[in-house]
Amino acid sequence: MAPFISKSQLVDIFGENMLDVPDNFEVYKSLVGLTDKKPFECVGTFEESQAAFVLLFENLQWKDSLVVLEMNKNNFNVDVDNFLNLEKDYNFSDELYNQLQNEF
Numbered sequence: 001m002a003p004f005i006s007k008s009q010l011v012d013i014f015g016e017n018m019l020d021v022p023d024n025f026e027v028y029k030s031l032v033g034l035t036d037k038k039p040f041e042c043v044g045t046f047e048e049s050q051a052a053f054v055l056l057f058e059n060l061q062w063k064d065s066l067v068v069l070e071m072n073k074n075n076f077n078v079d080v081d082n083f084l085n086l087e088k089d090y091n092f093s094d095e096l097y098n099q100l101q102n103e104f
Contacts, residue, residue, distance in 0.1 A: 002062055003055035019056075019065035028053075028067050034074065050076040
């Protein structure tokens with residue numbers, strides 16, 4: 001969620017900056033594929049998680065957070081723009097599709 005909302009919104013949701021908690025580093029490493037297994041199926045693919053961090057590396061609100069600084073040491077080779085485009089085959093109205101495209 002961090003690439004798409006403000007730091008204050010994320011802190012309001014979780015009660016702290018989850019990207020500044022050293023104990024969370026191993027979980028984030030597993031989400032981007034730097035460990036043997038992925039902890040949660042519902043979070044997204046390794047590539048999607050890597051793309052989220054690439055967006056955070058460039059985000060002034062997040063780039064100095066502990067976990068983001070550590071993750072920036074990795075060379076994630078992902079096409080971030082690919083993850084921000086909706087597939088052509090979708091199951092909702094053209095109006096909603098256009099609204100979503102305008103958001104991204």
